[in-house]
Structure formats: C-alpha cells, structure tokens
Amino acid sequence: EVQLVESGGGLVQPGGSLRLSCAASGFTFNIHWMSWARQAPGKGLEWVANIKPDGSEEYYLDSVKGRFTISRDNAKNSFYLQMNSLRVEDTAMYYCARDVGDNSGWYGFDPWGQGTLVTVSS
C-alpha cells in the first residue's frame, strides 16, 4: 500500500523554527518528485514546495522562499520541510504528497499524507 506519514508539527512562537518529516512506503520513492502543501484552518489548499527525485531542484511558494527549505533522504525514503522565521499566517495543516506525472509534465498529487498541524502563536 502506498503510504505517506507526516510528523513534526506542533505549537511554536512567531519567529521560531520547526522541521516536518514525511515517511514514504509502498512505492519506489527515489523516482518521484515530492511536495508539501498546506491548509489554514477553514481555508483552501495551498501548494508550498516540491523537490526533484535526486534533490537537485526545488521550487517554492513565494511567501515561503528564504524561510522554508525542502530536502530529502532517499536512503530513508523520507523528505522534510525545515521551516524558519515562522509567522502567524503559516498556521495550517501541512500535508506531504507524491507528485504524479510523466516526462511531459505534472498531473497532480497522489496520495496525500494525513497531515500534521503547525500552530504559530505567542
């Protein structure tokens, strides 16, 4: 069974840092782009970042550039989101997801993990 499991969420003060992890199983991890997305309480979905299979390319939402860093460890079938200089507006459920597509482009995200909640508050 293809599965993604997030961990690392919690309560952090504004300006603080948090590192999210996503453990993958049930598929060949090192051939897939992987993404983080988020959903603020009661709001819609927002893509945050993704990373190439070999880790050589990364893309970010403008509002997190310079503050968040995505990385991966293919030996551990895991990828991560290091979040620094956190703001109240970063409060959200954070989901990890597998990018799906082919050489011509991206199709979307499938599956998604169950999410880990990040709350930024003083």
Place this chain on the structure above:
Amino acid sequence: DIQMTQSPSSVSASVGDRVTITCRASRGISTWLGWYQQKPGKAPKLLIYTASSLQSGVPSRFSGSGSGTDFTLTISSLQPEDFATYYCQQAFNFPFTFGQGTRLEIK
C-alpha cells in the same frame, strides 16, 4: 501566478442529482488541471488529472472536461459519499495553485 476561480462556492443537491462545478484559470493552462475531493478532517484525494483522465479507483460517475481556461467537473448521479468539498488545481507552472473550493451539500 495563475489564479484559479471555482463556481459556485457552494451547491446543495440531492442523491441522484447531476452536478457540475466549473473552474476558470486566469490564463491558458492547456489540459494541466486536476480535481480533488476533500471530506472533513481528511486529506484531499485526486479524482481527475489532465482535465479529463479518471484516476484509478475513482467511480465512473465522476468526469472532467475542458482545456485552455475553462474546465468542468461533473458528477452524473450523486451518491451519499460524494458530499464533500471539491478543488481544482493547475499543474501548468509553478507555483501550482488551487481554486478556492466548492462545497457540495445535501439538500
């Protein structure tokens, strides 16, 4: 960034009804569009990719169409388990962006 606008924001319907949700992109995205279903407290689920391709395991009552800037998701005969929020998402370029969601409620 490409803006995605869904309509309506919410819709009430009955079991057995046919429902159509629309999604408009602020500029052309060819057919690089996906549709997701999200139930309360759960992660989103990919239903449709490249505008009209049905993801494996998704019932055939779901269908998608469109290209360029205008897209639709149709549920041909609503089932009780279909009441949820639906999102479109463009995969044409970064940053990938989602519509604001359409909440499908029981009438």
